[in-house]
Amino acid sequence: MIERQLTLIMENKPGALARVVGLFHQRGYNIDSLHVDPIKDLKKYEFIEKELDIKFHENEISKLIIKTTVADSLMRQILRQINKLIEVIAVSDNDSTYLKGILRNENLL
């Protein structure tokens, strides 16, 4: 069991954070730390805009950083569960990223 960091880009909407936090509890995972910020500087995420052919506006999306301690074997399951949340646009761990439901084998976030 090692501490892992997850990065999420999601819609900045009421209740969206509760879905992520609720998911961890519901599936029996523990959150060690959590940081969430609306994104003002969108430059870093232009690749998502390009890839999905959309335009983000200031504060429209949020970045979440979650630290959790889980077995390696569970990590993929957590990623997939988070990816399933309707308001999550992208989620990364050290090795992979789900971008709007499609898996990439690198940490894009």
Next chain:
Amino acid sequence: MKLAGNDMLIQSLINEGVEYIFGYPGGAALHIYDAIFNQKDMQHILVRHEQGATHAADGYARATGKPGVVMLTSGPGATNAITGIATAFMDSIPMIVISGQVQSHLIGTDAFQETDMIGISRPIVKHSFTVDHQESIPKIVKEAFHIATSGRQGPVVIDVPKDLTNPDDLFDYEYPNDVNIRSYNPPVEPEESQIVRVVEALKEAKRPVIYAGGGTIASNASEELRELNDYIKAPVTNTLMGLGVYPGTDKYFLGMLGMHGTYQANMAMHNADLILAVGARFDDRITNTPEKFAPRAKIVHFDVDHSSVSKIIEADIAVFGQVKNSLKQINNKLKSESAIFSDDKYADWHKQIDVWRQEHGLDHDMYKNLDDSLPVLPQAAVQQIYQSSGGKAFVTSDVGQHQMFAAQYYHFDEPRKWINSGGLGTMGFGLPSAMGVKLAYPDEEVICITGEGSIQMCIQELSTCSQYKLPIKIFNINNLALGMVKQWQDMNYDGRHSSISYEDSLPDFSKLAESYGHVGIKITKNSELKSGIEKALSHKDKLVFVDIYVDPNEHVYPMLVAPNGSLKDMWLSKGNKT
């Protein structure tokens, strides 16, 4: 067009082609109910309890493939619906639940009939929306239907504060044609490379089994599954949720697998060298101890939900996409290679399965026993219902022994005909879900096989059936106790029967049904079984409640040995184990 929030909501549902709304009015939903009163395109079905509304909408959805729609008021109206929403969520059933909410300015003040519906329902919905402004109503409804019916389907809640449905505030209304949610993109087409790998695995296999579940029905892929097996001619088993997706009377069909699956289905899975899991999720009722599951099998998993694959059992080949599309692609490949799968490719495997079937297969002729000195067996009751209805009926069930007997002994040849709560195991599901099925298919036979425990959990809906003239046939497999709990107490607690008896408090069910204006029939003897069931089915315009008194000591077998058992470890009868 300018509309108020309440009319927008109702007009949006009409634009989605909704036929029926199952619901119950109340304070926070009054404006919405006024809009329901003022239209003629949809019929509102007034249930007797909100749980009944959700199960009825759920039954409608399972039978038709279209989403069921539920209308609730705030507070207790919303909380009463929770069991039904969870039932739909566990079985991935498309459902739209609209709940009234207290006025926006009262939210968070513990107002009368206020409850945090979004919070309470969060873990048991696919998604939920709070209406923040009247103008977002059409878009929210459009997105809700899209989410509920695409990808892995499920229930979606829309919570509407009362002030946003006020008939005096008018706004522009236009229902959107398209929907595009930028953060939501469920897989549709599989990757071709994976399809090639599946075909190669099929060629190499000597002992394949197709294990198809509810996802195959949800994807309307029954035809494609049958075509696949026309090419490969492999044995097929269905989960409890999948029954009917492959014909129950087909020679390649093994019966249901799992906890109360047939001997040959469980043995075939345990000994397989290739398992094609199609829209199934390796639930704990299927795998028994996961570490001991199918030790020699390569696993191919077809699913639309990434998080279902390799969750319990690691998949060797994962095929993400709509099951229907994935099977189509496989069939296209197999069409040109069908010569490889000659009739005898798996001959030895089929021979072995026939041996298992003959050794410990189910006895489907129990209904032929007419000896009145012996009690009616619940299995015989289900078999007679199957015979008398010609195997063509929609059958809903509740939860417990009667449910397992129905799954074992009623052979379903078509998908969407077997309607039961598989994942959550909700007692009380049978009668209201049958109402939803009967409304969708008024000319079809709709049967509810239930027990005296389950039926009492939503028995108030007998009144709804009377109001809307729903001639459902209810067969109450009455063993005077909570049979499945009793079975576990017999097997694991030295027969200490804790709280499974109602003592002498059961109602006379046939008289109770008559008091609602229905027909009641009581069966207590083997010699009455056939005539009683046929008499019930002959009443085309009446709901008939058939109370069948059965042997209270009967157990459901086979039954997997747990804990620490594998799929080959089964109880076959009292005191007899593999």
